[in-house]
Amino acid sequence: xxxxxxxxxxxxxxxxxxxxxxxxxxxxxxxxxxxxxxxxxxxxxxxxxxxxxxxxxxxxxxxxxxxxxxxxxxxxxxxxxxxxxxxxxxxxxxxxxxxxxxxxxxxxxxxxxxxxxxxxxxxxxxxxxxxxxxxxxxxxxxxxxxxxxxxxxxxxxxxxxxxxxxxxxxxxxxxxxxxxxxxxxxxxxxxxxxxxxxxxxxxxxxxxxxxxxxxxxxxxxxxxxxxxxxxxxxxxxxxxxxxxxxxxxxxxxxxxxxxxxxxxxxxxxxxxxxxxxxxxxxxxxxxxxxxxxxxxxxxxxxxxxxxxxxxxxxxxxxxxxxxxxxxxxxxxxxxxxxxxxxxxxxxxxxxxxxxxxxxxxxxxxxxxxxxxxxxxxxxxxx
Numbered sequence: 001x002x003x004x005x006x007x008x009x010x011x012x013x014x015x016x017x018x019x020x021x022x023x024x025x026x027x028x029x030x031x032x033x034x035x036x037x038x039x040x041x042x043x044x045x046x047x048x049x050x051x052x053x054x055x056x057x058x059x060x061x062x063x064x065x066x067x068x069x070x071x072x073x074x075x076x077x078x079x080x081x082x083x084x085x086x087x088x089x090x091x092x093x094x095x096x097x098x099x100x101x102x103x104x105x106x107x108x109x110x111x112x113x114x115x116x117x118x119x120x121x122x123x124x125x126x127x128x129x130x131x132x133x134x135x136x137x138x139x140x141x142x143x144x145x146x147x148x149x150x151x152x153x154x155x156x157x158x159x160x161x162x163x164x165x166x167x168x169x170x171x172x173x174x175x176x177x178x179x180x181x182x183x184x185x186x187x188x189x190x191x192x193x194x195x196x197x198x199x200x201x202x203x204x205x206x207x208x209x210x211x212x213x214x215x216x217x218x219x220x221x222x223x224x225x226x227x228x229x230x231x232x233x234x235x236x237x238x239x240x241x242x243x244x245x246x247x248x249x250x251x252x253x254x255x256x257x258x259x260x261x262x263x264x265x266x267x268x269x270x271x272x273x274x275x276x277x278x279x280x281x282x283x284x285x286x287x288x289x290x291x292x293x294x295x296x297x298x299x300x301x302x303x304x305x306x307x308x309x310x311x312x313x314x315x316x317x318x319x320x321x322x323x324x325x326x327x328x329x330x331x332x333x334x335x336x337x338x339x340x341x342x343x344x345x346x347x348x349x350x351x352x353x354x355x356x357x358x359x360x361x362x363x364x365x366x367x368x369x370x371x372x373x374x375x376x377x378x379x380x381x382x
Contacts, residue, residue, distance in 0.1 A: 003043060003044050003045070004034075004038045004039060004043075004214075006050055006051075006054050006212045007045050008034055008038060009034070009054055009055065009284075011032075021182070022230035023057055023061045024060075024061045024062075024065045025065075027055065027062065027065035027219050028064075028065040028068045028069060029129055031065060031066075031069060032069060032074060033073075033257070034244055034359075035069075035074055035075075035085055039270070040085065040087070041087035042084060042085065042086075042139060043083055043084065043085045044082055044083070044085075045075060045082070045083040045085055046083075047082060047083075048063060048066065048358065050230050051229075051293070053067075055129060055335045057240065059067075060355075060356075062195045064347050064356070066083060067340070068340075070083075070344070070345065070346075071285075071340070071343070071344065073084060073086055076295070077345075077346065079346070079349060085198045096126060096127075096156075096343050097127055097128065097153075097154060097156040097180065097342075097343075098128060098129065098154055098155075098157055099129050099130075099131060099149075099150050099154055099155040099158070100119075100123050100128050100129070100130050100131070100155065100158065100339075100342070101130075101131050101132075101148060101150070101155050101156070101158070102116065102119060102130060102131070102132050102133065102157075102158045102160050103133045103135060103144065103157060103158070103159050103160065103162070103170070104116065104132060104133070104134060104135075104160040104161055104257070105134070105135060105136075105137070105161060105162065105163060106134040106135065106136055106366070107173065107258060108260075109161065109318065110285065110286070110312070110314035110315065110374070111161075111185075111284065111285075111312045111314060111331075112160060112185075113380045114314065114315065114331040115160060115161075115184065115185075115331045115334060115335065116132065116160070116332070118331040118332045118334070118335035119160075119175065119195070119335045119338065121335070122332075122335045122336060123339065125265075126339070126340075126343075131149060131155075133147060133244060135259075136280055137160070137163075137184060137258045141166075141169055141170055141173050142173075144170070145173060145177060152177055152178040152179045152180070155179070156179065156180040156181075156182075156342050156343070157179045157180065157181045157182075157244070158181075158182055158184055158338060158342065159171060159174075159183045159184065159186065159359075160184045160185065161184065161185045161186055162183065162185075162186040162188075163186070163257040163258070164186055164226055164227045164228060165226075165257065167183060167184070167187065167188040167191075168188045168189060171183060171188040171191045172188075175348070180342060180347055180348065182194060182201070182338055182341050182347070183343045184334065186227070186228070186229075186230055190353050191353055192341050192342075192347055192348070192353055192354040192355070192360065193247065193353065193354075193355045193356075194334055194337045194338045194341060194356045194357075194358070195247060195334075195355075195356075196229070196357065196358055196360055197245050197357040197358065197359050197360065197376070198229055198232040198236060198328045199232050199236050201233070201311060201327040201329070201359060202237050202240065202270075203236065203326075204327060204329045204361075204362045205281055205309050205362065206237060206241070206244075206246075206281065207311070207360050208325075208362055208364065208368065209281065209307065209309060209365060209368065210244060210246065212279070212307065212368060212369060212370045212371065213370045213371040214246075214278045214279040214307065214371055215246050215247055216247040216248075216275075216276055216277055216279075217241070217246060217247070217249075217277060217279045217280070217281060218249050218250075218251055218272045218275060218277035218279070218280050218281070218357070219234065219237045219248065219249070219250045219251065219281045219282075219283075220251050220253075220265050220269075220272065220280060220281070220282045220283065220287050220291065221234055221251065221252040221255070221256060221259045221282075221283050221286030222253065222262070222282055222284060222286065222290070223254055223255055223261050223264075223283040223284050223287075224255045224257050224259075224262040225252050225254075225255070226257075227257070227267065231281050233283060233311070234252075237250065237281070238250060249275055251268040251271060251272055251316070252268075253265070253267040253268045260286075261284055261286045261287055262286040262287065262289065262290045262322055263290070264287065265282060265286070265287035265288075265290040265291055265294075266290050266294055268318050269290075269294045269372050272381075273295075273300065273306075273333070275298055276307060277306060278307065278371050279306065279307040279308070279309065279371075280306060280307070280308050280309070281309045282308070282309070282310050282311060283311060284310065284311055284312050285310035285311065285312045285313065285314040285317050285324060285326055287310070288308050288309065288310030288324050288326070288367070289310075289317075289320060289324070290309075290316070291317070292307050292308050292320060292321075292322070292324070292367065293310075302322055302367055302368065303322065303326060303367050303368050304368040304369070307325075307367060307368040307371075308324065308325070308367045308368065309324075309325050309326065309327070309367070310324050310325070310326035310327070311326060311327045311329075312325040312326060312327070312328070313327065313328035313329065313363050314326075317365075318365070320367075322365070322366035322367045323366045323367065324365055324366075324367045325362075325363060325364050325365045325366070325368040326363050326365075327361075327362055327363075328356060328360055328362070328363045329360045330361070334358050337356040338356075339355075341354050343358060354364070359378060
């Protein structure tokens with residue numbers, strides 16, 4: 001059977017980049033309609049390359065749409081052969097593991113707490129039972145494996161927020177035991193991964209402060225700078241500051257994994273103020289909370305004298321005084337992408353590790369405002 005011409009897309013698909021639906025969902029919906037109308041059961045579907053060229057979108061967008069169609073049972077994707085249309089229930093069987101285990105460090109992190117909550121809700125909706133496995137600093141990986149309640153055929157695993165120096169060893173050990181594993185927030189080499197688009201987050205935060213008139217902005221790395229997320233954020237912050245002709249400075253208290261990110265911010269604030277920052281951008285909301293408390297105790301008004309911007313938008317940030325502006329990393333989307341990857345049939349058989357990055361959004365509240373210089377009207381000559 002000859003595959004229908006891909007020019008069908010010219011008549012049926014118009015992508016809207018500002019649509020409330022993400023691009024991959026728009027593509028999936030359109031392709032589903034085309035399959036129903038133009039393809040027969042067993043017919044070979046268009047290749048990723050052909051779709052990318054025709055639609056002018058990224059490989060990630062196309063791959064995500066095709067993976068969604070496979071999960072729905074509409075496509076059967078076969079390695080080295082391509083994708084084939086399925087129009088009978090027997091063609092593709094997708095089975096979820098009945099149990100999901102979440103391995104998470106026993107640390108006080110509002111971000112990880114929010115993710116745990118959303119992962120639990122999303123798993124319950126698709127009738128998968130969740131078990132949370134807490135582990136302590138320095139705990140033996142073999143001991144963690146021994147504590148797992150189910151075998152690899154029954155339980156799929158999520159490595160959530162693993163310390164950067166443990167992620168790889170944990171992932172390798174679990175895969176050696178044939179567990180399906182997705183890393184969340186902390187990547188490991190050749191591992192399926194769900195995380196935040198750090199570049200987009202730093203860009204929108206720094207752009208907001210720039211638009212408010214700030215040109216002397218400090219970045220407090222109150223989380224460990226050895227973590228890939230923080231290292232990337234520092235790099236993007238520094239690069240954008242140079243490109244935009246701003247005075248930027250990174251203040252790194254040398255936070256280690258498992259140490260308090262709240263206390264870490266307190267260690268450098270005297271230097272930040274002495275440097276003359278008009279705005280402070282922190283690696284996480286905990287650092288922003290500490291910053292606002294310290295500034296208030298030292299008679300410095302937020303935001304009138306110094307604006308403060310966090311990252312993550314943890315729940316308490318809406319109730320601080322003043323309410324904290326922050327770059328939000330939606331935990332419900334991270335949870336959704338994580339389960340989609342974890343339950344995908346070709347999780348560990350694809351040619352390349354599966355990755356999904358969630359685009360953050362800026363939440364502007366009361367802790368950021370225009371600099372005094374930009375809010376004072378220019379005097380006019382009489």
